Structure formats: structure tokens, C-alpha cells
Amino acid sequence: MQSQVASSDKSEKTIRYLSTVVASSVVIFLFSIFINRFVEIKISQDTYLMFHVFTEIASALISFSIFVVLFFTYDIFYRRYSLILANTFFITGLLDIFHMLTYNGMYSLFPENIQTPTYFWIFSRFILGIGLFIAYTTKKDALSSIKKGYSIIVGILVVGVVFLLSVTYVEQMPPLIIKGKGLTNTKVIWEYIITTIFIIDIFAYVNRSEGKYTTANIYMLSGLMLGLFAEVCFMLYVNVYDTLNITGHIFKILSYGYIFRAVFVKNVRRPYQQIFEQKEMLTLDINDMTIAMEEQTAKIYKQNKELEFINTKIKDDLASTSEIQKAMFPRKDLVINDLRFNFEIFPCEELSGDYVNYFSIDDENIGFYIMDVSGHGVAAAMLGVFAAQSIGESMRINYKEASIFSPAAVLNHFYSLFNKSNFPDEIHIVMLYGMYNKNDNKVILSSAGLNCNPILISQDSKPRFLEIESGFPICKLGDVFEPNFEDYEIELKFGEKLLIHTDGLTEMRRQDGDFWGADSLLAYIDSIGVSPSFILNNKLKSQIVQNINNSGQDDDITYCVIEKISP
Incomplete structure (x- = not known):
């Protein structure tokens, strides 16, 4: 107008x-x-x-x-x-x-x-x-x-x-x-x-x-x-x-x-x-923008201070949670009966989505497992806690209900428990569960989707991958698919070592940017020669630290060395 x-x-x-x-x-x-x-x-x-x-x-x-x-x-x-x-x-x-x-x-x-x-x-x-x-x-x-x-x-x-x-x-x-x-x-x-x-x-x-x-x-x-x-x-x-x-x-x-x-x-x-x-x-x-920028700067400064406080608190909480998580892992260089266990976990964030555990089932049997939970950080760590508890429950139930229990039975029960949980459908777990009997020196292994075969390190031959099927992951598909986990049996002789690990070990980057790879891992173990498990552990840990320092880290890296220390 x-x-x-x-x-x-x-x-x-x-x-x-x-x-x-x-x-x-x-x-x-x-x-x-x-x-x-x-x-x-x-x-x-x-x-x-x-x-x-x-x-x-x-x-x-x-x-x-x-x-x-x-x-x-x-x-x-x-x-x-x-x-x-x-x-x-x-x-x-x-x-x-x-x-x-x-x-x-x-x-x-x-x-x-x-x-x-x-x-x-x-x-x-x-x-x-x-x-x-x-x-x-x-x-x-x-x-x-x-x-x-x-x-x-x-x-x-x-x-x-x-x-x-x-x-x-x-x-x-x-x-x-x-x-x-x-x-x-x-x-x-x-x-x-x-x-x-x-x-x-x-x-x-x-x-x-x-x-x-x-x-x-x-x-x-x-x-x-x-x-x-x-x-x-x-x-x-x-x-x-x-x-x-x-x-x-x-x-x-x-x-x-x-x-x-x-x-x-x-x-x-x-x-x-x-x-x-x-x-x-x-x-x-410009004057209006200057005033607005000053006001916005003051607002941003205040928000930054609040974010710094929140960030500091989160870091402190994560650090505390990380210490709690570490406390849940078994003790390193632990001897159970005639097996010595050594492990290392290198989380790519504050908390790890990888888990490793070993424990005495009874006077004759020792259980151990290594798992890789999808994702990283707090969510993966919480899922790992659930998985650790569920594995323990599955192992106890099978131990009570059967005179002979197997890793495959434990994984089947764990699969059933996981499908009854309220975790999101996209969450899944891959793992390797094993059991050792000291009377017959037999190790029984069963894999649930872990595509990293264990490595057998013997004094009489070169290190080699064990030929076992990777199996089906622990996931929310129980309504449409019931997996059939299988047991694989090997004999672990005196002085032999078994290396189990997650895919973070073979997929870490070399200095040239390529994956380290399964063949490089096998060649590196072979180059170490016949040595106790703690020496193998220290050398492997040094190599991992060197690779991480040179090329960074994209995933959690976890491994466990199991050595039979007595005839």
C-alpha cells in the first residue's frame, strides 16, 4: 500500500x-x-x-x-x-x-x-x-x-x-x-x-x-x-x-x-x-552482524564451556568404565592346571567391543572364548557384558544337564538367549568358544561366525591355521533360522600353543596402508621361532603397537595365546 x-x-x-x-x-x-x-x-x-x-x-x-x-x-x-x-x-x-x-x-x-x-x-x-x-x-x-x-x-x-x-x-x-x-x-x-x-x-x-x-x-x-x-x-x-x-x-x-x-x-x-x-x-x-556475532560468540562460549564440562565428565566416566571393564577381564599370564593364558586387547576407542575369557569349569575341564561384538564404544561394551554373563549361564546349564557337554551346545543355548533379548535386530556377535580336558589333552572348539581360524604353534612343524568352519553369528534371526554349531577336536601336546584372535589383528594397517593379513601374521609367528608364550605375546604386542603408531587403528584388536606347559 x-x-x-x-x-x-x-x-x-x-x-x-x-x-x-x-x-x-x-x-x-x-x-x-x-x-x-x-x-x-x-x-x-x-x-x-x-x-x-x-x-x-x-x-x-x-x-x-x-x-x-x-x-x-x-x-x-x-x-x-x-x-x-x-x-x-x-x-x-x-x-x-x-x-x-x-x-x-x-x-x-x-x-x-x-x-x-x-x-x-x-x-x-x-x-x-x-x-x-x-x-x-x-x-x-x-x-x-x-x-x-x-x-x-x-x-x-x-x-x-x-x-x-x-x-x-x-x-x-x-x-x-x-x-x-x-x-x-x-x-x-x-x-x-x-x-x-x-x-x-x-x-x-x-x-x-x-x-x-x-x-x-x-x-x-x-x-x-x-x-x-x-x-x-x-x-x-x-x-x-x-x-x-x-x-x-x-x-x-x-x-x-x-x-x-x-x-x-x-x-x-x-x-x-x-x-x-x-x-x-x-x-x-555490519554493525548489526557485529552485535549479533558478539551475542552469538558469548552464547557459543557459554555452550562450549558447558560442552567442555560435559565432555570432561564423559571422559572421566569412560575412563572409569574402562577400568571397570578391564577389571572384568581375566588376569594376564594366568596358569590354570597345565595351560598358561596370555592375552592383549587394544580398543580403538575408550571401551572395547572385543572380549576374552578363560576359566576353570571343574578339576578336569577349562573353558575359554574370544568374541567380537558389532560396533565400538559403550554400546558394544554393554553388549559384551551381557554376552559374558550369558556364556557363563549357558555353560552352567549344559554342565548340569549333560554328563558330556560341548562348546557347540553352549553356543546353541547362547543363540537362544540372545534371540529372547531386547537388543536391536542389527546387533550381532561373532565368537569362538573352546574347552580343554587335561586328562586326554583334547581341545574342542566351536565357532559362531568368527572368520579368524585359530593358529596351532608346534615345536615340530611350522605354525598353521586350524581348518574349522566359521559357523553362524549370534544374531536376531531365531524366528527364521536355527543354526547347527559344530565341534572340532584337536590334541594339544606339551609345548604347543594355540593363538585365537579377532579380525582386528589381521585387518590392522601396515605402513603402506594395506592390511597386515593372515599370511603376514602366520609368517611373523614363524619368524619368532620356538619360544614360551610370554615371549610370543611380547613380540606380537610390540608389532601391533608399531603398526598402530604408523597407520592408526580402525578396529579393536584382541588375541589370546594358550600354551600347554606340562606333559
């Missing part, structure tokens, strides 16, 4: 301004006719010549000023309109100079002929009218790829043609003025044509403005109207010394002045004004 009111006010101001220009021009025009008809004013040739020189120089200077503004701002906007208008006033300014230099009474290098300055005048006004029409009918967004230097060459060529017609071949041209008689019909017809062109120019510019009453548009319309009144004066005067001719020259200067103001406002003052306004707005925006 406010914008509509502002637009209406601006339209009224524009109409008032243009009406004032037209009314003033009409009054001056009628006053000139009155003076010319009823008051006898005698102007000497010298006086008129001085007036004529002044007005033509002024007109030429304004024309060149318009040309300069448009010519040197063309590189910014590349508008075809500007190039046409610049070239038009460049030609007009040069022709006005030639008109002045060849005028009767001027010292001139050219042959004196009364027709020459008149033709320069007619061509100047005609080219101005045509140039304005072409410029005003050019699309507003029309761009030009023409280099502006070429337009000057075109302008000079046009001036050259006019010069030849007005000076060299003027005798072959129809006379425009006759001494002692005044203007010829040819001159009057030309003035009518030029006047008509100026009227068309006014309508063309009004159409181009599209009802937008900017300062530049008002000045341009005022200049065109004054130019029209100038043409009417030149069309009606009889004697070059009468008041209509003088008034016409004054209208011409005023017309050029308004057009210059329009061009200057649009191409120079308005862009700078917009820059200044944008600078002011930018300054205000």
Missing part, C-alpha cells in the same frame, strides 16, 4: 515538472513570436556572430560531454543503447563545430558559401533525431560486443561524408537559404521532417520508460521537449537575426543540458549514489 502511494506521488511530481517545462517553453516561444512580430529589434551581424559562436561552442561542449560519459562507462555496462547515443552526440558535436566554423563572417579555411553551414546544421539535427530514435527503440537489456573504438571510426566516416556533401559537393545540393529572401522550401521541409522525428523520439522514449519516473527519465524527457521547441523555432524563423532563431539556439543549449544531466545521473551519479547507499546499508548490516 505504501509503495503504491509513493508511486502515485512520484507520478504527480513528474507530471508537474514536465508540465512546468512545457508551459515555460510555450510562454518563451509565444513571447519570442510576439517580439519578432510587433517589436523591431535590430541585432548587428557582429553581435549575432558572437552569440552564435557562444551557443554553438556550448552545444558542442555539452555534446562531447555526453559522448565522454557514455563512451567511458560503456566498458562497465556494455549497453548498445549507450554506444549508439554516444556516437550520435559525437557526430553532432563535430558537425556543430563545422557549422560554426563555416558560418558567414567566420574566418575559415573552407570556401565561403551560405549553403555550407546550413547543411552542416540540417545534417547535425537530422542525425541527432535519427540517432535518438535508434537508441530509444533498442531493447533495454540489449548488449553489444562491438569495441567502442570502432564506433568512433564509424562516427568519423559519417562526419566525413557530411563534410563532402556540405563543402565539396554543396553546389550540386538544393539551396537551403537565399540571401535577401530567406529560407527555401527545401529548408522548411527539412525542419518539418526533423521536428516530426523529435516528436516520434518523445513517444519512443515514453514507451521505453514504461511509466518509471526516475530522475534520469524526467531529465531526458525535458531535454527532448526543449529540443522539439528548438526545432519549431528553427522551422518558423525567417531571418537569422530574429528572436525565434535566437530563442531556438537557447532551447537547443537547454535541451542538450537536460540530456547531459539525464546521462550523467543514470551512468555516473546514480551508480555512485547506489554504491554510497549500499555502503551505508552494509555499514548498518
